[in-house]
Amino acid sequence: MKERTMTTIEKLRLITMQETLAGTITNLIASKKLNLSIRQIQRLKKRFKEQGLNGLIHSARGKSGLRRININLENNIVRIIKENYHDFGPLMVWEKIKSIHQINVGKETIRQIMIRNNIWKSKRRKRTRYFSWRERRSNYGELIQFDGSYYNWFESRNKNIPEACLLASIDDATGKITHAVFDYNEGVEAVFSCWWEYIKVNGIPVSIYLDKFSTYKINHKEATDNKNLMTQFGRVVKELGIELIYAHSPQAKGRIERLFQTLQDRLVKEMRLSNINTIEEANVFLKTIFIPWYNKKYSVMPKSDINCHRKLDPSTTQRLISIFAKHYTRSINNDFTIRYNTKYYQLKSMQPTTVFKKDRVLIEERLNKTIKIRYKKHYLKFFELPEKPRKINSSPTILTAHIPNWKPPVNHPWRQYVTG
Numbered sequence: 001m002k003e004r005t006m007t008t009i010e011k012l013r014l015i016t017m018q019e020t021l022a023g024t025i026t027n028l029i030a031s032k033k034l035n036l037s038i039r040q041i042q043r044l045k046k047r048f049k050e051q052g053l054n055g056l057i058h059s060a061r062g063k064s065g066l067r068r069i070n071i072n073l074e075n076n077i078v079r080i081i082k083e084n085y086h087d088f089g090p091l092m093v094w095e096k097i098k099s100i101h102q103i104n105v106g107k108e109t110i111r112q113i114m115i116r117n118n119i120w121k122s123k124r125r126k127r128t129r130y131f132s133w134r135e136r137r138s139n140y141g142e143l144i145q146f147d148g149s150y151y152n153w154f155e156s157r158n159k160n161i162p163e164a165c166l167l168a169s170i171d172d173a174t175g176k177i178t179h180a181v182f183d184y185n186e187g188v189e190a191v192f193s194c195w196w197e198y199i200k201v202n203g204i205p206v207s208i209y210l211d212k213f214s215t216y217k218i219n220h221k222e223a224t225d226n227k228n229l230m231t232q233f234g235r236v237v238k239e240l241g242i243e244l245i246y247a248h249s250p251q252a253k254g255r256i257e258r259l260f261q262t263l264q265d266r267l268v269k270e271m272r273l274s275n276i277n278t279i280e281e282a283n284v285f286l287k288t289i290f291i292p293w294y295n296k297k298y299s300v301m302p303k304s305d306i307n308c309h310r311k312l313d314p315s316t317t318q319r320l321i322s323i324f325a326k327h328y329t330r331s332i333n334n335d336f337t338i339r340y341n342t343k344y345y346q347l348k349s350m351q352p353t354t355v356f357k358k359d360r361v362l363i364e365e366r367l368n369k370t371i372k373i374r375y376k377k378h379y380l381k382f383f384e385l386p387e388k389p390r391k392i393n394s395s396p397t398i399l400t401a402h403i404p405n406w407k408p409p410v411n412h413p414w415r416q417y418v419t420g
Contacts, residue, residue, distance in 0.1 A: 006057060013056050017048045069109060077103065077110070078117050088269060090114055136173050140302050141309035143172040143245075144205045145256035148186035148213075151264055158277045167194045170259050172209070173302040176295045177259070178202055180286050182279045186213065188232050192324040193367060195236070199320070203309030207243035209253050216244070232326050239323055241310075325366040332359050336399060337389050338373060341365075344388055345373065347399060348381040349408075355380065355399040 006014070016033050019025045020041070025033075027041045034041070047055030080101055085093050090111035097103045097110060114120035137143045146169040153164050167190060168180040179198040183190035210216050216233050230238070237244055247253040267290060276282050312320075330338050332355065336347040340363050347355065355375055364372040373380045390411065 006053065010056050013044065014048075014053065017044060017056065020045060021048070069105065069113070073103075073105075074113055077105070077113055078119070081114065081119055084273075085269075086119065089265065090120055092266060092269065136300075136302075138173060138303040139306045139308045140171055140173050140176075141203070141205045141307055143207050143209055144169050144178060145172060145209045145253050147210060147253065147256045147260070148191075149260040149264070150186075151260075151268075153182065153264075153268060153271070153282065154277050155268060155272060157272075161279065164279060164282075165190070166260070166263065167191065168256065168259060168263070169198060169208075170256050172255060173304075174299045175255065176299040177291050180291060182282045182286070184279070188326060189367060191216075191233055192236070196320060196324045196367075199240070199312065200317075203307075203311050204240050204242060206308050206310075207245055208237065209245045209247060209256075211247050211253065216246075235327060236323055240316075321366060321368075322364055322372070325364040325372075328363045328365070329360050330363055332357055332361060335389055335391075336396070337385065338363070338382070340371070344385040345371070345382045346385050346389070347373075348383065349396075349399060350401065351380055351399045352378045352401060354401070357397065 013034060016025070016030050020027065020030045027038050027045075030036075030041045031038045036044075044056065049055075077097065080097065080103075081088070081093055085096060088096070091107060093114065094105075094107045094110040097105065111120070115122070146167075148165050148167045150163050150165050152162065153166060154161055156162065161184075164182050164184065165186050166180060166182055167186065169178045170176065171178050179194065179201070181194050181197070183194070216231060234244065251257070267286075270290060271282060271285060274285060276285050316323075328340065330340055332338060332347070334357050336355070336357070338345045338347070338361060353375060359375060361380065362374040364374060366372065373382055396408075
């Protein structure tokens with residue numbers, strides 16, 4: 001029989017067996033040297049006498065394992081991976097091989113097949129900075145991590161959308177995706193629309209953990225000591241009684257950052273397999289398929305069964321259209337016109353409350369692109385002027401809810417433009 005290559009341990013056994021057979025050491029000393037029992041030493045001596053060096057080498061060396069996968073099955077799996085899942089990770093490949101192709105093999109088997117065939121290579125992560133672990137919150141809805149991620153989510157299949165933004169929120173206690181939606185940017189209107197839908201479905205959370213992006217925080221040196229300076233989003237969450245917590249680093253809100261890493265891998269590939277190329281299709285896929293699957297697979301049980309989301313009362317529900325609007329203040333001009341965004345709006349003569357010149361009013365630019373003008377708790381009646389109003393010499397001093405004695409001149413905007 002051809003002698004096989006020996007390992008270091010097997011070479012040490014050879015020397016010990018030779019000393020034992022020569023009578024220089026006893027079986028007891030040999031057992032201590034090799035950390036084996038005396039009975040094992042006796043068996044080794046017997047095999048060494050009968051087979052020589054091969055008696056000291058494990059008999060399974062060089063033989064195929066009883067659990068080794070059939071070569072034809074492995075070739076079939078390799079072909080499927082290269083045709084359909086060439087850039088998938090082992091876990092995702094295993095899921096697709098099992099669910100779609102009905103091939104029942106282990107996760108580790110798939111990983112080893114991919115390594116052997118140079119399809120996948122294990123990556124070692126290097127941490128250059130230490131971050132301490134933070135315990136999860138106890139209750140669902142107690143802390144929601146929120147962020148937006150710009151990425152080539154459709155892998156350039158849609159030339160009109162080279163890069164989209166995924167707005168997503170994840171619950172800190174359970175790890176559930178509480179809401180996610182694709183949009184074109186992370187601007188005020190997109191964030192407002194996202195959170196309006198979130199609150200209608202889930203209720204109002206206790207606090208939101210996010211970064212210092214300009215949509216969420218005024219990043220100006222003067223804003224440090226002036227807490228009255230806030231963004232439109234800051235005003236909304238204050239009105240809804242939500243606490244805002246700003247992260248000083250991406251690692252601080254690691255749960256949402258890790259979620260985006262997973263989505264940029266899994267969600268991109270799932271949308272490719274489903275041939276999803278538009279934002280509208282992607283949002284339907286997220287809501288009906290991907291988010292339920294993700295939450296079932298990755299969410300954990302919270303310490304407490306209490307849901308900290310606050311339910312909307314009827315009054316707040318009706319006011320959401322006003323709350324999730326961009327608010328700006330303007331002064332009423334002497335002719336009772338208001339200028340906003342290069343346009344002029346003329347207040348009508350009859351108003352639900354008394355209005356004076358120079359009063360400050362609130363402009364609401366709503367998500368449906370309509371404009372509302374509010375003074376105190378009343379919405380004023382107005383119409384848009386087609387051009388800048390001409391200066392007039394006389395005008396009323398106030399607008400009220402009753403018919404005034406003052407009559408506008410012929411050149412007054414009220415006489416010039418017919419309103420519905």
